[in-house]
Amino acid sequence: NAGVMQNPRHLVRRRGQEARLRCSPVKGHSHVYWYRQLPEEGLKFMVYLQKENIIDESGMPKERFSAEFPKEGPSILRIQQVVRGDSAAYFCASSPKDVGTEAFFGQGTRLTVV
Amino acid sequence: DAKTTQPPSMDCAEGRAANLPCNHSTISGNEYVYWYRQIHSQGPQYIIHGLKNNETNEMASLIITEDRKSSTLILPHATLRDTAVYYCIVRVEYREYGNKLVFGAGTILRVKS
Numbered sequence: 001n002a003g004v005m006q007n008p009r010h011l012v013r014r015r016g017q018e019a020r021l022r023c024s025p026v027k028g029h030s031h032v033y034w035y036r037q038l039p040e041e042g043l044k045f046m047v048y049l050q051k052e053n054i055i056d057e058s059g060m061p062k063e064r065f066s067a068e069f070p071k072e073g074p075s076i077l078r079i080q081q082v083v084r085g086d087s088a089a090y091f092c093a094s095s096p097k098d099v100g101t102e103a104f105f106g107q108g109t110r111l112t113v114v
Numbered sequence: 115d116a117k118t119t120q121p122p123s124m125d126c127a128e129g130r131a132a133n134l135p136c137n138h139s140t141i142s143g144n145e146y147v148y149w150y151r152q153i154h155s156q157g158p159q160y161i162i163h164g165l166k167n168n169e170t171n172e173m174a175s176l177i178i179t180e181d182r183k184s185s186t187l188i189l190p191h192a193t194l195r196d197t198a199v200y201y202c203i204v205r206v207e208y209r210e211y212g213n214k215l216v217f218g219a220g221t222i223l224r225v226k227s
Binding site: 004033035037042043044045048055056089091093095102103104105106107108 | 213
């Protein structure tokens with residue numbers, strides 16, 4: 001897990017507010033992945049980004065969720081108008097460009113919607 | 115996507131080898147087998163990966179059958195701290211871009227003293 005920084009570690013939002021989750025990948029990694037883990041469930045893929053590009057967003061809910069990975073700065077997962085069902089742990093991972101290399105995960109952001 | 119099948123749970127005595135099986139009968143020739151683990155809701159931790167040959171590192175060994183339809187992760191001397199959910203993943207590849215990891219339910223390994 002060395003190097004992938006997620007913040008905040010814990011985030012509490014009221015229903016209807018926006019949540020912004022940040023992920024700084026390992027230095028030099030150009031691929032970022034976001035996963036969601038609901039309580040007592042497995043990790044579900046959400047989105048895969050390369051610098052300034054969304055490669056695969058097949059796991060993203062159609063509404064309220066968006067992700068970006070700008071040329072400069074961290075990757076951002078944004079959830080608008082949060083609902084209680086959005087309460088979960090959100091994990092970010094990064095990997096270098098090369099095929100066949102491992103991905104490193106951050107410690108996650110635990111979002112609680114009250 | 116090639117799917118994986120793992121037993122839902124396993125127990126192992128502390129100090130003994132833990133052998134975690136995984137079936138991936140639909141794996142393609144250029145797909146890698148990866149193993150990760152998640153300890154108590156922490157971020158998943160990479161363990162090992164392989165394509166055809168057996169692999170070993172400081173954490174574990176990976177044995178892949180000759181037909182590549184199954185593999186076994188071996189923790190040679192399990193400790194209580196190895197209690198975790200272990201995920202066997204076949205990595206989906208994108209031409210020119212890299213890979214994504216699709217997690218299944220994994221195997222809950224309980225190491226007992």
